[in-house]
Amino acid sequence: xxxxxxxxxxxxxxxxxxxxxxxxxxxxxxxxxxxxxxxxxxxxxxxxxxxxxxxxxxxxxxxxxxxxxxxxxxxxxxxxxxxxxxxxxxxxxxxxxxxxxxxxxxxxxxxxxxxxxxxxxxxxxxxxxxxxxxxxxxxxxxxxxxxxxxxxxxxxxxxxxxxxxxxxxxxxxxxxxxxxxxxxxxxxxxxxxxxxxxxxxxxxxxxxxxxxxxxxxxxxxxxxxxxxxxxxxxxxxxxxxxxxxxxxxxxxxxxxxxxxxxxxxxxxxxxxxxxxxxxxxxxxxxxxxxxxxxxxxxxxxxxxxxxxxxxxxxxxxxxxxxxxxxxxxxxxxxxxxxxxxxxxxxxxxxxxxxxxxxxxxxxxxxxxxxxxxxxxxxxxxxxxxxxxxxxxxxxxxxxxxxxxxxxxxxxxxxxxxxxxxxxxxxxxxxxxxxxxx
Amino acid sequence: xxxxxxxxxxxxxxxxxxxxxxxxxxxxxxxxxxxxxxxxxxxxxxxxxxxxxxxxxxxxxxxxxxxxxxxxxxxxxxxxxxxxxxxxxxxxxxxxxxxxxxxxxxxxxxxxxxxxxxxxxxxxxxxxxxxxxxxxxxxxxxx
Numbered sequence: 001x002x003x004x005x006x007x008x009x010x011x012x013x014x015x016x017x018x019x020x021x022x023x024x025x026x027x028x029x030x031x032x033x034x035x036x037x038x039x040x041x042x043x044x045x046x047x048x049x050x051x052x053x054x055x056x057x058x059x060x061x062x063x064x065x066x067x068x069x070x071x072x073x074x075x076x077x078x079x080x081x082x083x084x085x086x087x088x089x090x091x092x093x094x095x096x097x098x099x100x101x102x103x104x105x106x107x108x109x110x111x112x113x114x115x116x117x118x119x120x121x122x123x124x125x126x127x128x129x130x131x132x133x134x135x136x137x138x139x140x141x142x143x144x145x146x147x148x149x150x151x152x153x154x155x156x157x158x159x160x161x162x163x164x165x166x167x168x169x170x171x172x173x174x175x176x177x178x179x180x181x182x183x184x185x186x187x188x189x190x191x192x193x194x195x196x197x198x199x200x201x202x203x204x205x206x207x208x209x210x211x212x213x214x215x216x217x218x219x220x221x222x223x224x225x226x227x228x229x230x231x232x233x234x235x236x237x238x239x240x241x242x243x244x245x246x247x248x249x250x251x252x253x254x255x256x257x258x259x260x261x262x263x264x265x266x267x268x269x270x271x272x273x274x275x276x277x278x279x280x281x282x283x284x285x286x287x288x289x290x291x292x293x294x295x296x297x298x299x300x301x302x303x304x305x306x307x308x309x310x311x312x313x314x315x316x317x318x319x320x321x322x323x324x325x326x327x328x329x330x331x332x333x334x335x336x337x338x339x340x341x342x343x344x345x346x347x348x349x350x351x352x353x354x355x356x357x358x359x360x361x362x363x364x365x366x367x368x369x370x371x372x373x374x375x376x377x378x379x380x381x382x383x384x385x386x387x388x389x390x391x392x393x394x395x396x397x398x399x400x401x402x403x404x405x406x407x408x409x410x411x412x413x414x415x416x417x418x419x420x421x422x423x424x425x426x427x428x429x430x431x432x433x434x435x436x437x
Numbered sequence: 438x439x440x441x442x443x444x445x446x447x448x449x450x451x452x453x454x455x456x457x458x459x460x461x462x463x464x465x466x467x468x469x470x471x472x473x474x475x476x477x478x479x480x481x482x483x484x485x486x487x488x489x490x491x492x493x494x495x496x497x498x499x500x501x502x503x504x505x506x507x508x509x510x511x512x513x514x515x516x517x518x519x520x521x522x523x524x525x526x527x528x529x530x531x532x533x534x535x536x537x538x539x540x541x542x543x544x545x546x547x548x549x550x551x552x553x554x555x556x557x558x559x560x561x562x563x564x565x566x567x568x569x570x571x572x573x574x575x576x577x578x579x580x
Contacts, residue, residue: 376446381502385444385481386535387474394478412478415448416500 001249003119003151004112007260008315015316019263020054022288027051027060030294033078036063036071037296057263058274062284063298065098068238073099079292089137090237090337097137100237101292107146109289110240113258114147117246120256120313121206121231123177125152130175130204132184133211133335134160139241140211140335144179147243153177160184167192174203181335182214182222182230186366189225200227206249208233210242211335212368213323232322238298239285245320254307254319261289264318265297266306269327280305282327283320301328331361331429333368336407340428343372346400352380352393356416362432370409372397375416438561439507440574441489442551445482446502449475457482457496464495469580470551472538483538485510485551487578508553509561510572515541515548523550523569530563532556542580549577 002008010018028048030037041047044061051057068076077084085104089097102110123129129148133140141159148155156175158166166188169175178185185207192199204226210233222230234255235242244262245255257264265274266281275281283300287293303326307319331338340359347353356375361368380393390413397411447453454473461468469485486492489505496503513519520539527534535553542549549572554560564571 376502378502381444381446381504385483385504385506387476387481390446390479390481391476413446414479415446415453416502 001119001122001124002314003116008116008256008258008317010260010316012316015259016054018260019288022260023054023057023263023286024048024051026286026288026290026294027296029078030296034076034294036067036076040067054263057265057286057297060286060297062272063296065238065299065301068098069096072096074101076295077101077292078294079103084292086142087137088139088142088237088241098238100139103291106240106290106292109261110143110243111146111150113240113261114143114243115150116258117208117233117243118147118151118153118177120246120248120315121177121208122229122249123151123153123206123208127177127206128154128156128173128175128203129177129179130156130158130166130170130173132158132160132166132178132180132188133242138335139235139237143235143241143243144208163188163191164195167195167197170202170204171197176203177206177208178204178226178228179208181212182209182218183212183334183363183366183368185209185222185226185230186218189222190365199225202226204228207231208246210234212332213325215322234320234323236300236302238293238295239287239300240290244285248311248313248315250313251311251319254311254321256311256313256315256317256319259317262287264306264320266304267299269301269303277306277308277318280324301326301330303327329429331359331431333361333370333407336405338370338405338407342405343401344428346404347372347374347397349400350393350396352383353377353397354379358427359429360432361429368433370407372401372409372411373414374411376413377416438509438565438571438573439557440485440510440551440572440577442506442508442553443484443486443489443493443496444504444506445484445496447480447482449478449480453480454482456499457501460495460499461486461492464491466492466495469577470538470540470549472536472551474536483536485577489578506553507557508551509557509564510577511550511552511564512542512547512570512572513550515546519548520550523564526563526567526569527560530559532560532563549580 031048040061046059083103084101086102089099131144133144135141145155189199205228207228207230219230232247233242234245245257247255263286265284267274267284269282283302283304285298287295302323304323305321329340344355354377358373360371394411401409467487471484474481493503533555537552539548539550
């Protein structure tokens with residue numbers, strides 16, 4: 001099924017003509033309304049008028065996460081605050097998240113794209129949607145919510161957490177669709193089983209999962225345990241939120257990128273050179289219709305590849321494969337994005353500590369676990385040889401990580417020299433999860 | 438009046454403690470008494486040894502976090518009520534004990550209790566006024 005037949009099946013030629021027209025408009029608008037783009041284009045010696053065809057896109061400079069940080073909080077906005085109706089933000093270190101804004105039209109576009117996602121998954125207005133993505137600054141909860149309402153389905157805005165109550169509602173309200181991270185879906189299945197609930201006999205029939213990497217093997221497991229069809233969704237708050245790309249129930253191979261609203265490129269993360277479609281590289285997005293927060297050639301750091309062969313569903317939009325990794329050191333814990341530098345900043349804020357730490361990511365009972373091993377410094381141990389002092393230090397680190405990053409970490413003090421140092425540089429992150437099959 | 442104690446930070450892992458005792462053995466260090474405080478993740482090994490400087494240096498060289506703490510060693514007759522007689526006085530004088538551990542002297546007549554106080558000077562003062570036998574460091578190291 002297709003929500004917007006006209007735009008989702010637009011012949012390539014017409015689609016590309018539409019993309020060019022919209023690209024020219026957004027480049028012009030970004031240049032004249034956002035100081036950052038004017039400076040960035042001027043430095044690269046390019047004017048909006050130089051974009052005469054889609055092939056001219058690579059002439060434009062990239063935009064990076066650092067650029068967004070440098071323009072914190074509202075420096076990248078292309079409209080005055082009076083036109084902004086919503087703000088979202090990603091987690092930041094000591095008070096510096098990435099902030100995105102939406103006009104009413106942006107919210108309308110986002111709602112439509114999310115409605116397209118639901119329909120691509122086979123969801124209709126008669127469905128009841130159990131939305132277990134977190135509501136709040138994170139785009140997941142509200143993004144899904146507005147799309148479900150646009151479609152006319154019934155939404156249960158359960159948000160994240162409180163798993164026992166979620167299972168009760170899954171039994172009693174009888175939702176037919178579930179949206180959450182794939183690891184949370186498995187966790188729900190497991191907790192349900194532990195509570196004696198036959199999770200395969202619930203009314204659920206479709207699951208839309210994203211916000212973290214997962215594999216075909218996980219898909220099979222989720223489908224078996226919940227007796228549903230599990231589909232992959234892609235999005236990131238900078239570009240819009242969930243609903244940038246969606247797998248269709250017919251193809252189940254790669255996610256269609258809504259190309260009437262976004263242009264995607266894959267680049268070599270080292271050189272920045274544009275790769276030919278099908279080659280594995282970093283995804284770069286340009287937003288074509290966003291008013292409040294236009295992004296030109298935004299480097300996502302997500303590694304994937306494009307699938308240009310036609311899909312049996314009839315959509316003409318290019319597909320992207322599962323995200324296969326990152327070109328930076330970002331780690332995703334239970335759907336929350338974290339950089340090792342954020343953890344380091346938190347540790348260095350605590351006077352007694354030295355920046356000797358290691359981050360260990362694992363998956364236990366289908367839930368991501370984050371362990372921070374911190375070496376006991378001479379200063380700490382000199383001041384107190386008492387268990388209670390060291391334990392209160394562990395608790396303080398744990399509390400700071402929860403407060404700043406929103407995730408619960410296990411903090412463990414370790415002996416010095418236990419943490420690997422290779423050529424003087426420590427290996428900061430050990431990811432034991434086996435996600436990609 | 439004060440005794441120097443070594444504290445060593447040890448992770449909870451097989452062989453952690455063995456490494457410390459091996460280093461001390463190879464350095465010819467004799468352990469007078471010890472105690473181990475533990476949590477699920479780590480432990481703190483507290484030692485009274487015959488050569489504090491050497492033991493501390495050896496452990497540091499081998500990458501251990503070591504700290505030196507001042508404790509008080511009190512000798513009491515090894516009979517029922519021995520420890521209680523001290524605690525009774527400390528309690529009355531509102532002296533807080535952080536931790537303690539004990540051993541029996543070779544002769545078998547006396548027990549030695551090692552105390553860690555948050556206010557060391559006040560504790561020593563109270564113990565002396567009440568005529569308890571406080572062992573000097575040198576005496577303890579060479580017992």
